[in-house]
Amino acid sequence: MWIEKFDEENRSYVGTIETFSEVKSIESDNTPSDSKYRRWNLVIDAIYANDLPTGAYNPAQIDKAETAIFRSVSTYRKFHEYLDNEDEKLTRGQWVEIELGVKKSATPVWGLNTGRSAEQDIVLEKRIYIQHIKILNDDAPGKSVGAAAVANRTKSQVAQKHDLRTLQNRTHSSVGNLIQNVKTISSGCVHDVGQASFTTLNCDNDKTVFFDVGQPLLFQHFTMNKRSKSSLPRPTKKNGDFIILSHWDWDHYAFGRFDHAFHDVAWLAPDQIVGPSTYKFASQLNDAGKLHLIVGAVPSLARRSPLKLARDASNTADRNSSGFIAAIKLTDKRDILLTGDCDYATCHSLLPPTASFDRIVIPHHGGLGSGKMPKLKRSSEVFIISYGLNNKYGHPVERVLSAHAGCAKPIVGTAKNTTSKSSIRVPPYRQHLANRSRGDISL
Numbered sequence: 001m002w003i004e005k006f007d008e009e010n011r012s013y014v015g016t017i018e019t020f021s022e023v024k025s026i027e028s029d030n031t032p033s034d035s036k037y038r039r040w041n042l043v044i045d046a047i048y049a050n051d052l053p054t055g056a057y058n059p060a061q062i063d064k065a066e067t068a069i070f071r072s073v074s075t076y077r078k079f080h081e082y083l084d085n086e087d088e089k090l091t092r093g094q095w096v097e098i099e100l101g102v103k104k105s106a107t108p109v110w111g112l113n114t115g116r117s118a119e120q121d122i123v124l125e126k127r128i129y130i131q132h133i134k135i136l137n138d139d140a141p142g143k144s145v146g147a148a149a150v151a152n153r154t155k156s157q158v159a160q161k162h163d164l165r166t167l168q169n170r171t172h173s174s175v176g177n178l179i180q181n182v183k184t185i186s187s188g189c190v191h192d193v194g195q196a197s198f199t200t201l202n203c204d205n206d207k208t209v210f211f212d213v214g215q216p217l218l219f220q221h222f223t224m225n226k227r228s229k230s231s232l233p234r235p236t237k238k239n240g241d242f243i244i245l246s247h248w249d250w251d252h253y254a255f256g257r258f259d260h261a262f263h264d265v266a267w268l269a270p271d272q273i274v275g276p277s278t279y280k281f282a283s284q285l286n287d288a289g290k291l292h293l294i295v296g297a298v299p300s301l302a303r304r305s306p307l308k309l310a311r312d313a314s315n316t317a318d319r320n321s322s323g324f325i326a327a328i329k330l331t332d333k334r335d336i337l338l339t340g341d342c343d344y345a346t347c348h349s350l351l352p353p354t355a356s357f358d359r360i361v362i363p364h365h366g367g368l369g370s371g372k373m374p375k376l377k378r379s380s381e382v383f384i385i386s387y388g389l390n391n392k393y394g395h396p397v398e399r400v401l402s403a404h405a406g407c408a409k410p411i412v413g414t415a416k417n418t419t420s421k422s423s424i425r426v427p428p429y430r431q432h433l434a435n436r437s438r439g440d441i442s443l
Contacts, residue, residue, distance in 0.1 A: 002113050003126045010101035010131055013068065014158055015046025016275045017094045018250070023073060023392055041392060042072045042079060042090070043217065044098060045250075045275025052158070056166055062283050067114045067276040069250070070098070071219055072130060074107040082107070082133040093317055095136040095155045105129040112218055114277040116284065118258040123218070159317065162279045164248075164271045167286045168295055175268050175292045176299045178242050182209060185306045186331045188443035190361060191232060192414040194224030195388030195395070196251040197365070199338060199443075200233055201307070201328065208235060209307065210243040211326055211338050213256035216388060220251075223388020223415070234261040244309065245269040246340030247323030248278050257281050263288065270323055271295045272316045298324070306330070310350035311342075320364065321346045327355065328443070334358040336443050337374055345371025359384060359443060362404065366396020366413070373407075382410045384441050389415040412441055 005011060023039040051065035072079075079090060090096075100109055111124035136155040160166075184204045191198040196214035203209055210233075216224055232255070235241035242265050245253055256262035267285055271293050274282065285291040298309045306329040316322045320341040328336040337357045339347055341364040348371055356375040365387040383404050387395045396413070404411055 002111075002122050003124055003128075006100065006102050006126075006128050010099050010103070012049040012097055012099045013044070013046035013070070014049050014052050014095070014097050014136075014153065014276075015044040015070075016159075016162070016273075017042070017090060017092050017096060018045050018069075018275060019043035020079075020090050020092050021393060022076075023394075038075065039073050040076050040079060042070075042074070044070045044096065045277045046070060046098065047276035049097065052153075053161070056161060057279070057283070059283060059287055062276075062280050063116065065276065065280070067280050069112045069114060069217070069275075069277055070100070070109050071111075071217070072107050072109045078106055079130075079133070082130050084134065088135050090133075090135070093319075095158050097134045097136065097153070098130065099132040100128045101131050102126075102128055103131065105131065110219065114280065116280075117260075159273050162276060163273050163316070164269075164279070164282055164293060165295055167283065167291065168271070168293060175294050176301065178266060178268055178292060179301055179305065179307055179309065181240065182207065182305070182307050184331050185209075185328055188328065188330070188336065190384050190386050190414060190441045190443065191228070192225055192439050192441075193228055193232070193255065193386070193388075194222075194415075195220040195365065195391040195393070196224070196255070197246070197340070197386045198232065198255060199361075199386075201443075205239065207239050208233060208241045210235060210241070210256075210262075212246050212252040212340065213243055213262055214250070214252040215255040215258060216391075217250055217254075220388060220391055223391050229255075229258075234259065235265045236261075237264050242266040242268060244324060244326065246325070246338070246342070247319045248272050248274045248282070249319055249341065250278070252340065253278075253281070263290065266290055266292050268292045268294065270311055270313070270316070272319050272322060274319070294324075312346050312350060320368070325350060327351065327357075330443070334443075335377070337361065339363040341368065343368050343371050344373050347374055348372045361386065362396070362400065362411075364395070365391075365393070366400050367393060368400065373403075376407060376409070382412050383407075384443075385411065385413040387413055387415050414439065414441060 019041050048066035107130045108127045113122040115121050138154045138156050182203050185201050188201040195216040197212040199211040201209040296313045308327045309324045311324050323340045325342050325347050326338040335357045337360045356377045361384045366385040385396050
């Protein structure tokens, strides 16, 4: 068993920080952000250090490698006590070496060993603990962590191995053909999948285009309706269905990994630097001939196309801002903007100056809204948020909701909201959300 390996020795992993953020509840929003008592989430997508090749991966190496997702919750101060250099700070997107073992420390770790498929995933059923963390950089090599660590490993070396452009020569077909074959979009739906994103577009000839096919990380699974997995739409190969992945975050692609129906259709996705577990999944799609990778900017499409993608590919290490946004024109002439996790500043820079929208899906589950908001039509209807009730990130956040509420348009969330007149101010953000039941939201 996986846990028995930790009983034998401390084990070192190399990975990228997927999440390093405060654990927030709505009630704690007024707690000072520098409070020594505020807890933080740390999520790392990693590979066992001994399985990391000295050169580039080949398919057999990544397929057999031990990859895992680790999560820990502690205070900001305690996480930084495991670093050698007290001046260094942990941030999302960093590459680190983390040493884990059964010797008890103040910071326990939950783990998921990610196999070839969801059926092969193994949950770590016994507590392990952080022993040491080293931030990788490109300076002269310093102290390594654990007996398995390699002293001269650098950030650039490791990131390059997990750059999806290493799959470029083995990606398949023309991405433009997939989109150009979509002639009309009659309707769409933002589906309730808890703290994740999953959107469908209903196109001509019974074709369905999926924009993100996510499910929550395991520690957010309680936010997902138990019936969702059986009721969500599945793609069919014969209709030419395909998936557009806004970016390679777990909560935007993991349902597609879980359900084998999604493995038989094309995935149109951006080239980005990803974690080892994600790289393993992307490599499997690629080997099956299903990965259609857009390297750099999105190819130009016909002006009349009802589905237009755009991205800023200048920093593929930042998955949120280098992901796709989608501008949708429905047959009833309404314009919809799907933002993924891309902030408004980036969205605004990618859209034509004359672009305006009837409906906008708020970025990052209501946790991100910086920058100038895209232009709204006078007839604009609602803002939409895909999020899970009582999620560990505290989304949607008050300041984002307040900014959107200032536009005097309803804000509708996929999560259940029990707002009543007596509780409208407790917590205050509820006054900005439409009073509706948990469920899907039509575009």
